Amino acid sequence: MHRRLRLSHTQIIALGFFLLILTGTLLLLLPFSRRPGVEISFLDALFTATSASCVTGLVPVDTHSTWTLFGQAVLLVLIQIGGLGFMTIATGFLLLMRRRIGLRSRQILTESINRTHVGGVIRLAGRIFRVTAMCEGLGALLLSFRFVPEFGWARGIWFGIFHSVSAFCNAGFDLMGIREPYSSFVRYIDDPLVILTLSALIIIGGLGFMVWDDLANHGLHIRRWALHTKAVIFTSAALLFGGMLFFFCSEAAASLSGEGPLARLLGAFFASVTARTAGFNSIDVASMSTAGKFMTILLMFVGGSPGSTAGGAKTTTLLIILVCSFSYMRNYRTTTVFGRRLPDDSLRKACSVFITNLVLTVGAALLLCLIQPIGLTDVLFECTSAVGTVGMTTGITRDLLPASRCIIVFLMYCGRVGSLSFASALAEKKVPPPVTEPVGNIDIG
Numbered sequence: 084m085h086r087r088l089r090l091s092h093t094q095i096i097a098l099g100f101f102l103l104i105l106t107g108t109l110l111l112l113l114p115f116s117r118r119p120g121v122e123i124s125f126l127d128a129l130f131t132a133t134s135a136s137c138v139t140g141l142v143p144v145d146t147h148s149t150w151t152l153f154g155q156a157v158l159l160v161l162i163q164i165g166g167l168g169f170m171t172i173a174t175g176f177l178l179l180m181r182r183r184i185g186l187r188s189r190q191i192l193t194e195s196i197n198r199t200h201v202g203g204v205i206r207l208a209g210r211i212f213r214v215t216a217m218c219e220g221l222g223a224l225l226l227s228f229r230f231v232p233e234f235g236w237a238r239g240i241w242f243g244i245f246h247s248v249s250a251f252c253n254a255g256f257d258l259m260g261i262r263e264p265y266s267s268f269v270r271y272i273d274d275p276l277v278i279l280t281l282s283a284l285i286i287i288g289g290l291g292f293m294v295w296d297d298l299a300n301h302g303l304h305i306r307r308w309a310l311h312t313k314a315v316i317f318t319s320a321a322l323l324f325g326g327m328l329f330f331f332c333s334e335a336a337a338s339l340s341g342e343g344p345l346a347r348l349l350g351a352f353f354a355s356v357t358a359r360t361a362g363f364n365s366i367d368v369a370s371m372s373t374a375g376k377f378m379t380i381l382l383m384f385v386g387g388s389p390g391s392t393a394g395g396a397k398t399t400t401l402l403i404i405l406v407c408s409f410s411y412m413r414n415y416r417t418t419t420v421f422g423r424r425l426p427d428d429s430l431r432k433a434c435s436v437f438i439t440n441l442v443l444t445v446g447a448a449l450l451l452c453l454i455q456p457i458g459l460t461d462v463l464f465e466c467t468s469a470v471g472t473v474g475m476t477t478g479i480t481r482d483l484l485p486a487s488r489c490i491i492v493f494l495m496y497c498g499r500v501g502s503l504s505f506a507s508a509l510a511e512k513k514v515p516p517p518v519t520e521p522v523g524n525i526d527i528g
Contacts, residue, residue, distance in 0.1 A: 097500045100136060100165070104496070107132030107161045116154035123149070126485055133492045135161035137499035138392060140255020140362025140474020141465075141491065143481050147260035152241075158256060159248055165499065166252025166288070166392040167215060210299060211292050215251065218287055222247035225280045229271075234261070250284035253393045255362015255474030265478070268353075272365040273346035278353050285361040286323070289387035291315060310423045311399070315388040318398040319359075322382060326355030329378050337372035358382035360393035362474025369477045373460065376477070380464055383471040384440065394472030394498045396440045403433040443497060444470050447490050454486050469494035 110116060111128040127143050134141050135158045150158065223243040231239030242258055249256045259266050271277040287295075294312050301307040308316075331351035334340075339347045353365045358379045371379070386395010402420070407430045410418040418425045447466045451457060461477045468475050469491045483491065 100496065100500055103161065103164060104129070104133050104136045107136055107157060110157045111150070111154060113153075116151060116157060117149055118151055121149055126488055130488055130492055131158070132161060133495050134474065135254065135256060136165040137472050137495040138162055138165045138252045138254040138360075138394070139469065139472040139495045139498070140249075141469060141476055141480050141495070142256070143483075143488065145260040145264035146256055147258040148264055155241075155245065155258065159245055162252050162254040162256060163248055166248075166254065167211065207292060207296050210296060214287075214295050214299075218284060219244075219247045219251050222251060222280055222284045225276065229274065229276050246281065247284060250281045250361065250363070251288040251392065253285055253288050253360045253362070253387065253391075253472070255357075257363060267363050268365045269367060272350050272353075273343065275345075275349065278349045278365060281361075281363060282353060282356045285356050285359070285363075286319070289359055289361075289391050289393035290319065291388040291391035293390050294388065310421055311389075313421045314399050314402050318402045319388065322359065322385060322398065323355055326358065326378060326382055327352045330354045330375055333372050333374040333378065334366065337375060338366040338368075338370045354379070355382065358473065358475065360386045360395055360471055360473045362468075364475060368464075368475055376460055376464060379475065380467045383464075383467045383473045383475065384444070386471045386473070394470075396437055396471075400433045400436045403429050404437060407433075440470055443494060447494055450490055451483075451487050454490075455484050465491065466494060470498045472498040 108125070108129045111132055112123065112125065117123050121144075123144070130141075130143050133139075146155065146158065223240075223246075225243075226246055227240050227243035230242040233239065234242060245256075245258055248254075257267050259268060259270070262270060268277060268281070293309075294315050297309050297312040305313070328351075331339075331347060334351065334354070335347065339350050342350060350366050353363070354375075357363045357365075359382055368376075368379075384396055385401050386397055387393020388398045403418075403425065406420055406425070407418045418430070444463070444466045447469075448459075448462045451462045451466065452459065457479055461479050464475070464477050465479055465483075467473070472495060480491075
């Protein structure tokens with residue numbers, strides 16, 4: 084008799100995203116998904132569905148001028164499911180139907196939101212739904228105050244809903260092609276209502292579900308926060324305001340030249356926010372200075388926080404590697420963060436995530452350079468954006484050859500599932516050996 088196929092939790096998550104992408108691709112290929120006279124290839128539909136399901140934002144065609152209302156609704160559903168995770172969505176429906184949720188489903192849900200233990204995961208799933216509904220609803224309302232006067236009631240409300248969900252899920256899809264294709268929010272660079280609303284949604288979505296739970300339980304009592312919450316908020320704030328200051332200086336004579344003081348301030352702030360896997364832009368990315376593009380690449384590589392709607396190597400990975408490096412340089416016997424000692428497993432996992440993302444980015448960039456002649460900065464920008472599920476681009480996405488697009492699709496998929504998780508999903512389970520190998524030394528430095 085054949086043994087029953089039993090997939091690991093990581094493999095189930097990877098398979099779930101694959102099926103979600105396939106379903107989205109088939110729906111986008113339907114004739115009534117695209118506007119009259121617009122022809123879409125299978126690869127274009129696959130690329131767009133992958134980008135939406137993996138909440139990236141890279142698009143080979145302009146969203147508004149290509150897709151009908153039905154097609155846009157398909158993208159919105161893919162973004163919502165991809166942002167929260169299909170297991171979180173499924174759990175929510177089971178809770179609404181008052182169905183019992185088994186242990187294995189709880190374990191898969193725990194894995195999908197990057198939680199370390201099963202206890203309380205159903206309560207957390209319910210809280211995730213409430214916070215998501217509240218944030219996206221409030222964001223849609225605020226954005227509608229700007230879009231309804233411009234586009235009318237029906238379209239203005241739809242634009243508010245679409246961009247609120249896209250921002251909260253860190254997806255980067257926009258419908259601003261109604262004015263000019265691929266223009267994103269450049270027109271609103273000096274509009275505090277739009278920029279600050281989108282920024283708040285992006286930041287909240289990128290903090291992570293565990294951070295939401297901790298803040299809901301302990302409020303602003305910092306001493307009661309879990310170590311993970313302190314690490315995420317500290318690192319996120321440092322990257323956010325450090326990036327803002329850098330862009331304010333680097334883009335003064337480049338993409339922000341000619342703008343007023345308010346536009347420069349909001350433009351620098353939004354550039355720092357959106358580089359953390361959101362994908363929107365209020366300044367022309369192609370006109371950014373070399374220093375500004377390089378800083379954006381670094382921020383995209385780091386990304387958001389674990390268990391969030393964001394991608395990237397994650398803020399905690401960066402913090403652990405930096406703290407461990409400083410501890411070694413200062414000859415400390417242990418590595419401590421906020422008065423707590425970090426286990427060795429944390430450093431090993433952080434290094435694995437960092438190296439895996441770096442290898443994917445550099446390897447894909449080399450392949451793209453071999454396939455077609457593109458500037459190195461643009462290639463690194465595109466590959467980092469795909470791995471980090473950011474969605475920002477210098478404009479080369481629609482010029483990529485089919486082989487290059489397939490590479491970007493693969494990077495987006497790995498970035499959403501988790502590069503390390505994807506690697507482990509493909510790895511064969513092995514029984515640990517009963518003995519360990521003898522110790523050996525390799526000189527370093």
